Amino acid sequence: MANHDEDAIQDAGEEALREPEGASEIIETDYEIGQDNITPKIGPFGLDIHNPVFAISGIVVVAFVIVTLAFQDQVGPALGAMRAFLTSSFDWFFLMAGNIFVLVCLGILVSPLGKVRIGGVDATPDYSYLGWFSMLFAAGMGIGLMFFGVLEPAYYFATPWGDQPLSRDLGIVDGVLMDPAAVEAARLTAMAGTIYHWGLHPWAIYAVVALSLALFAYNKGLPLTVRSIFYPIFGERIWGWPGHIIDILAVFATLFGLATSLGFGAQQASAGIGYVFGIEGINDTVTFSVILIAGITGLALISVLRGLDGGVKRLSELNMILAIILLCFVIIVGPTMLLVSQFFGNVGAYFSEIFALSNPIGRDDDGYRQGWTAFYWAWWISWSPFVGMFIARVSRGRTVREFLTCVLLIPTIVSAIWMTAFGGTAIDQMINHVTDSAVFGFVIDSYVPELSLFGMLSELPLASITSVVGIVLVIVFFVTSSDSGSLVIDTITAGGKINAPVSQRIFWVIFEGLVAAALLLGGGLVALQAASVSTGLPFAIVLLFACYALVKGLMDEPR
Amino acid sequence: MYRKVIFPVDLTHIDQLTRALQTAIDLALHYKAEICFVGVSGTAPSALARTPQEYESKLAGFADEQGKAHGLKSSAKACISHDPSIDTDKTLLAAIAELGGDLVVMQTHTPQALDYIWAGHGDTIAVHSKASVFLVR
Numbered sequence: 206m207a208n209h210d211e212d213a214i215q216d217a218g219e220e221a222l223r224e225p226e227g228a229s230e231i232i233e234t235d236y237e238i239g240q241d242n243i244t245p246k247i248g249p250f251g252l253d254i255h256n257p258v259f260a261i262s263g264i265v266v267v268a269f270v271i272v273t274l275a276f277q278d279q280v281g282p283a284l285g286a287m288r289a290f291l292t293s294s295f296d297w298f299f300l301m302a303g304n305i306f307v308l309v310c311l312g313i314l315v316s317p318l319g320k321v322r323i324g325g326v327d328a329t330p331d332y333s334y335l336g337w338f339s340m341l342f343a344a345g346m347g348i349g350l351m352f353f354g355v356l357e358p359a360y361y362f363a364t365p366w367g368d369q370p371l372s373r374d375l376g377i378v379d380g381v382l383m384d385p386a387a388v389e390a391a392r393l394t395a396m397a398g399t400i401y402h403w404g405l406h407p408w409a410i411y412a413v414v415a416l417s418l419a420l421f422a423y424n425k426g427l428p429l430t431v432r433s434i435f436y437p438i439f440g441e442r443i444w445g446w447p448g449h450i451i452d453i454l455a456v457f458a459t460l461f462g463l464a465t466s467l468g469f470g471a472q473q474a475s476a477g478i479g480y481v482f483g484i485e486g487i488n489d490t491v492t493f494s495v496i497l498i499a500g501i502t503g504l505a506l507i508s509v510l511r512g513l514d515g516g517v518k519r520l521s522e523l524n525m526i527l528a529i530i531l532l533c534f535v536i537i538v539g540p541t542m543l544l545v546s547q548f549f550g551n552v553g554a555y556f557s558e559i560f561a562l563s564n565p566i567g568r569d570d571d572g573y574r575q576g577w578t579a580f581y582w583a584w585w586i587s588w589s590p591f592v593g594m595f596i597a598r599v600s601r602g603r604t605v606r607e608f609l610t611c612v613l614l615i616p617t618i619v620s621a622i623w624m625t626a627f628g629g630t631a632i633d634q635m636i637n638h639v640t641d642s643a644v645f646g647f648v649i650d651s652y653v654p655e656l657s658l659f660g661m662l663s664e665l666p667l668a669s670i671t672s673v674v675g676i677v678l679v680i681v682f683f684v685t686s687s688d689s690g691s692l693v694i695d696t697i698t699a700g701g702k703i704n705a706p707v708s709q710r711i712f713w714v715i716f717e718g719l720v721a722a723a724l725l726l727g728g729g730l731v732a733l734q735a736a737s738v739s740t741g742l743p744f745a746i747v748l749l750f751a752c753y754a755l756v757k758g759l760m761d762e763p764r
Numbered sequence: 765m766y767r768k769v770i771f772p773v774d775l776t777h778i779d780q781l782t783r784a785l786q787t788a789i790d791l792a793l794h795y796k797a798e799i800c801f802v803g804v805s806g807t808a809p810s811a812l813a814r815t816p817q818e819y820e821s822k823l824a825g826f827a828d829e830q831g832k833a834h835g836l837k838s839s840a841k842a843c844i845s846h847d848p849s850i851d852t853d854k855t856l857l858a859a860i861a862e863l864g865g866d867l868v869v870m871q872t873h874t875p876q877a878l879d880y881i882w883a884g885h886g887d888t889i890a891v892h893s894k895a896s897v898f899l900v901r
Binding site: 239240422426428510704705 | 815
């Protein structure tokens with residue numbers, strides 16, 4: 206044991222005791238990081254928090270939860286209506302903004318700006334490719350791939366609600382399978398429409414935020430907090446209220462995004478446990494979901510206490526391995542050759558349909574464009590401060606080109622592989638068994654989206670084992686999200702300090718669990734999801750300015 | 765008896781380290797030992813330094829200043845940690861082992877109930893380091 210500890214310490218030492226790095230273009234400012242912080246002591250716990258940001262974020266969160274619980278009959282429908290209004294009235298704006306983010310990222314990738322290195326010209330990467338990529342995926346969309354991998358392709362293939370991509374023909378209509386040519390066309394459209402939502406566009410949104418944060422912190426020397434991105438626009442005023450508001454909005458979006466996801470995730474996991482172990486009614490009792498939230502929060506707490514390297518990184522690597530095993534299993538025991546051949550066809554369909562799918566005007570597929578795409582774009586954008594900040598934190602030492610390749614291109618390919626395997630197998634099951642397939646039952650017949658993955662796995666061998674692996678993956682992805690989310694919120698509310706007392710991070714991780722549990726018990730998760738998605742619109746505008754700041758910041762850097 | 769005294773230092777709170785610093789200097793002078801100042805910093809900008817290079821330079825400057833003021837052989841070791849809130853102890857232990865320090869002098873707080881479940885930096889170093897550790901309250 207002692208030797209083991211020494212080895213671990215030695216490893217940490219080799220990693221930690223690196224040589225410092227070379228030049229970058231530091232921004233001269235009179236602002237001293239932490240100058241607005243206060244250091245109160247609560248019992249034995251010392252705190253180091255940004256004065257208005259921490260207090261206002263905490264008060265706003267508590268007030269919002271109380272109001273949502275007390276007036277859920279009024280607040281829920283109002284927020285739901287606001288979300289519907291935003292996605293139906295501003296769908297063109299979300300789609301256009303998404304396209305701009307992709308173009309900016311691709312432009313930087315192929316331009317000489319791609320040579321800039323995050324952290325200065327001689328900086329060395331903080332993490333290996335495996336550790337880095339695992340964390341990128343765990344933070345970015347791990348949980349979403351589990352939830353939507355089967356649901357979305359199967360849904361678009363046979364939706365009876367008229368919200369398929371580009372209003373194309375379906376593969377199954379009224380429970381009847383169409384002719385082979387129509388089925389193949391519907392399958393390709395379903396896969397292209399799905400990969401579009403999990404490909405270049407969402408990752409470009411994350412990449413813009415992450416790259417901007419990393420650039421302004423590691424190369425420009427500004428605090429690692431969201432407001433720093435806007436220094437080129439606001440100048441020194443960013444240290445005042447404009448900056449406070451940006452940071453508070455970021456905390457708000459992160460905490461509510463995480464709390465609602467934690468709540469829904471607990472419901473999904475409990476539904477999965479009920480289905481796999483045949484426990485009737487477990488899905489209907491919030492008690493079990495609250496116990497799951499407590500368990501996930503407890504695991505996240507342990508992960509927090511083990512730090513970034515010992516906690517999030519290791520869990521992300523574990524999840525990456527489990528996800529690869531599950532993926533390989535589905536490919537091998539599923540229709541292997543079919544999936545392999547479909548992969549290239551799906552990617553081809555994605556690229557050939559991307560212009561039609563991303564066109565913001567003159568379309569008649571309102572259900573898909575507004576109900577799915579605009580909602581997704583708002584959701585990705587509202588999550589971008591959290592995911593972007595976490596990605597920034599672990600990306601020091603990479604060149605911009607390397608960063609964009611690994612944050613934009615590779616995840617798109619991985620998403621395409623994942624969707625091909627899970628969605629392709631599900632659609633194959635629907636083609637072979639039509640209305641008798643479990644996927645058709647859960648996605649089309651009686652809409653139970655949280656069981657779609659388990660439905661697909663139930664028709665493959667070793668379903669009881671793979672379903673448990675699926676549940677473990679969902680839970681561990683939530684642990685990593687909860688841990689990395691509290692890391693991000695803590696950094697923002699500490700004014701960009703990354704060495705604030707651990708007790709603050711513990712406070713946020715517990716607070717997150719409490720907000721999720723309170724909303725699950727009192728109702729209001731859907732309202733909160735609507736609220737956090739609604740932050741997508743102001744953030745989309747903010748991110749367009751961030752694109753300008755990013756390009757300007759990169760142009761000043763030595764290459 | 766001692767060849768290298770390690771003094772873990774947080775440059776942002778140098779005013780609170782006076783007693784421990786004096787103790788370390790006195791011991792180094794007494795045993796004609798080298799004194800090495802070890803600091804742990806994150807990669808993100810901080811109030812003290814906006815880049816790791818600036819942090820290293822400030823720590824080296826501090827070590828040089830102390831060495832000249834007291835006629836001691838001094839050195840500095842700047843350690844960069846991914847998560848200094850959590851990994852400071854682990855990073856310090858690795859640095860002490862790597863530098864071959866045989867005496868560690870460090871500032872710590874007066875004992876409190878919380879130490880039973882959440883030990884301070886000094887407690888952890890004293891428990892895990894092979895070097896002798898002198899904790900100054």
